[in-house]
Amino acid sequence: MDYLEIEQRLGANNYKPLDVVLSRGQGIWVWDVDGNRYMDCLSAYSAVNQGHCHPKIVKALTEQAAKLSLTSRAFRNDQLGLFYKELCELTHSHKVLPMNSGAEAVETAIKTVRKWGYKTKKVAENKAEIIVCDNNFHGRTITIISFSSDKGARDGFGPFTPGFKSIPFGDAGALKAAINENTIAFMVEPIQGEAGVIIPPEGYLREVRQICTDNNVVLILDEIQTGLGRTGKLLAEAHEGIEADMTLIGKALSGGLYPVSAVLSNTEIMDVLNPGEHGSTFGGNPLACAVARVALKVLVEENMIENSAVMGDYFLNGLKSLKNPFIREIRGRGLMIGLEFEPGKIKARTYCEALKEKGLLCKETHENIIRFAPPLVINKEDIDYALAIIQEVIG
Structure with missing residues (x-):
């Protein structure tokens, strides 16, 4: 069967995947329809932190699906409260609002903090303003692309939602200068993933936390990619010892088996x-909650977060031995690593396609950056295998 032809003929042209058709996954490995094996170094953009088809999460999924999958929030279910309890205890949160996708979590945060701005901070009606960062990526809904600086994400999709101000990432002084009487929140990724694994200067988040506190501004950290062990900590905020006022998580919250996201605050x-002001038919459904509970449990009990820190350092150090003269920078935290080439010199996708042919799957971001983000269950032997392929292809 010609899977590529069917996709191209019948599907919308809104993605440009590598030409590999996968049919099975286990741990860090995936297999295509012809039986070829590949190491997954993308983890579905960090949704598969626990590895593909983790048996305990699969068991939770199948057992709950056979009992009760959906009630809507019109009725209660026996998984939601336990999900709240375990997630709050793990993250030191007071309240949880469950949704399905990361973009929905971002939209939820925007709605909630606007209501807080008018009701609690007493900002003038319809004047609330949220500060964001240049080169951010928080999703692709109309409201979210309204504050994107990515021309490709915006062209042809206006008119846009007002109420946002963008500043340079990693510049605490710019945040301080941008705040005014209408500022209700600052939303930021602790590390910018889609921008190419851009890590802010040491101390940036601590400064941001203090500025927000001093100005009664809600600090929203989008940890949908950086959270749940990806950077070697449960949440990336822990690298600087701070706590956000609102934290957004998703992706690995289900181990990649089901769409689950949450706003923590x-x-x-x-x-x-209040009831009726926000919600989702599937948000907080018993199947999602049962899956998420086990996904969180294995993340902690199987020491995946600690492994991310150790193996991330090992992988990063190995990559830094590459001699390719066009490499501009290699940076990372935990198992979230970016390899950047000099702009205009190398097409990162060319290398991604060559790596695929050797059995390693990763993906470019922009035209000159490759991201490496394998599942957190990877070990030293696996990384040595990956490094040998990368050395052969990239040099």
Whole structure:
């Protein structure tokens, strides 16, 4: 069967995947329809931190699916409260609002913090402003692309949602200067993933935390990619010892088996919402909650977070031995690593396609950056295998 022809003929042209058709996955490995094996060094953009088809998460999924999958929030279910309890205890949160996708979590945060701005901070009606960062990536809904600086994400999709101001990433002084009487929140990724694994200067998040506190501004950290062990900590905020007022998680919250996301916050902010003001038919469904509970459990009990820190350092150091003269920088934290080439010199996709032919799957971002983000269950022997392929292809 010609899978590529069917996709190209019948599917919308909104993605440009590598030409590999996968049919099975286990741990860090995936197999295509012809039986060829590949090491997954993307983890579905960090949704598969626990590895493909983790047996304990699969068991939770199948057992819950056979009992009760969906009630809507019109009725209660026996998994939601336990999900809240375990997630709050793990992340030191007061309240949880469950959704399905990462973009929905971002939209939820925007709605909630606007309501807080009007009800609690007493900002003038329809004047609330959220500060974001240049080169951010928070999703692709109309509201989210309204504050994107990616021309490709915006062209042809206006008019856009007002109420956002963008500043340079990693510049605490720019945040301080941008705040005014209408500022209700600052939303930022601890590390910019889609921008190419851009890590802010040491101390940036601590400064940001203090500025937000001093100005009664809600600090929203989008940890949908960076959270749940990806950077070697449960949440990336822990690298600087801070706590956000709102934290957004998703992707690995289900180990890649089901769409689950959540907004974590405190009682003061979350309690501005009343019944009927926000929700989702599938948000907090028993199947999602059962899967997420086990996904979190294995992440902790199987020491995947600690492994991410150790193996991330090992992988990063190995990559830094590459001699390719067009490499501009190699950077990372935990198992979130970016390899950047000099702009205009190398097409990163060319290398991604060559790596695929050797049995390693990764993906370019922009035209000159490759991201390496394998599942957190990877070991030293696996990384040596990957490094040998990368050395052969990239040099």
